[in-house]
Amino acid sequence: MAQHDQLHRYLFENFAVRGELVTVSETWKQIMENHDYPTPVKTILGELLVATSLLTATLKFDGDITVQLQGDGPMSLAVINGNNNQQMRGVARFKGEILADADLKALVGNGYLVITITPAEGERYQGVVGLEGDTLAACLEDYFLRSEQLPTRLFIRTGDVDGQPAAGGMLLQVLPAQDAQADDFNHLAALTETIKAEELLTLPANEVLWRLYHEEEVTLYDPQNVEFKCTCSRERCADALRTLPDEEVNSIIAEEGEIDMNCDYCGNHYVFNAMDIAEIRNNASPADPQVH
Ligand SMILES: [Zn+2]
Numbered sequence: 001m002a003q004h005d006q007l008h009r010y011l012f013e014n015f016a017v018r019g020e021l022v023t024v025s026e027t028w029k030q031i032m033e034n035h036d037y038p039t040p041v042k043t044i045l046g047e048l049l050v051a052t053s054l055l056t057a058t059l060k061f062d063g064d065i066t067v068q069l070q071g072d073g074p075m076s077l078a079v080i081n082g083n084n085n086q087q088m089r090g091v092a093r094f095k096g097e098i099l100a101d102a103d104l105k106a107l108v109g110n111g112y113l114v115i116t117i118t119p120a121e122g123e124r125y126q127g128v129v130g131l132e133g134d135t136l137a138a139c140l141e142d143y144f145l146r147s148e149q150l151p152t153r154l155f156i157r158t159g160d161v162d163g164q165p166a167a168g169g170m171l172l173q174v175l176p177a178q179d180a181q182a183d184d185f186n187h188l189a190a191l192t193e194t195i196k197a198e199e200l201l202t203l204p205a206n207e208v209l210w211r212l213y214h215e216e217e218v219t220l221y222d223p224q225n226v227e228f229k230c231t232c233s234r235e236r237c238a239d240a241l242r243t244l245p246d247e248e249v250n251s252i253i254a255e256e257g258e259i260d261m262n263c264d265y266c267g268n269h270y271v272f273n274a275m276d277i278a279e280i281r282n283n284a285s286p287a288d289p290q291v292h
Pocket of ligand 1: 230231232263264265266267268
């Protein structure tokens with residue numbers, strides 16, 4: 001039985017190609033908690049989660065990646081943010097009726113895929129591609145084609161395991177500064193393409209690799225855990241409050257008695273009363289978090 005919420009890296013010994021394999025269930029479940037998403041929105045969030053996990057695992061530095069779909073369709077936004085420690089969070093916004101069989105185009109309408117890479121130190125990079133592919137994986141491959149030199153393929157599957165939603169994905173990428181033959185890469189991609197959701201979501205990683213590439217020599221490295229974690233904090237909320245004009249903050253306090261800031265990602269509330277605001281303005285450290 002596969003253990004979910006783990007990311008595996010692997011390497012082909014005879015080709016300049018590396019791979020990644022990830023499966024998620026608990027992480028995905030926690031992202032969907034406290035939200036009432038229609039099934040197609042849940043599925044897209046699962047696919048985005050898998051994609052973000054695979055993409056952050058390609059980072060050569062500390063930092064995070066945000067993969068975001070936005071458009072004029074009923075789902076105006078779906079976003080997953082993850083960092084190099086495989087800590088993931090995400091949210092979607094939708095309105096109106098969403099048909100049970102709505103695909104990517106029907107959900108997003110005319111839209112874009114926006115990928116933002118934010119290193120812990122250094123400059124932020126943003127890439128934007130129109131949604132020309134039929135699937136998220138195809139749109140991401142389009143992004144890699146346009147923004148990077150390294151040929152990259154993604155394979156994303158969603159399904160159920162024992163009645164629980166589970167999602168998984170694989171990534172193949174040519175190693176930087178190496179001369180992988182296009183034929184070899186296409187051959188490995190064609191093998192990977194054959195992975196079925198059931199196999200990816202229920203078999204241990206080494207068995208998946210064996211089924212796909214039994215004629216190749218593959219090294220599988222120790223997995224990294226994937227988890228849900230929101231990076232919101234009372235301090236970050238206080239920082240945001242500091243950027244607002246005093247009059248605006250004062251008028252909310254006068255009307256509501258407090259400012260209640262709600263994190264879209266995890267649902268946490270951060271409440272600031274007049275005294276907290278005074279402390280923030282004095283640059284004193286804010287009181288203990290009020291989380292519920
Ligand atoms: Zn949060």
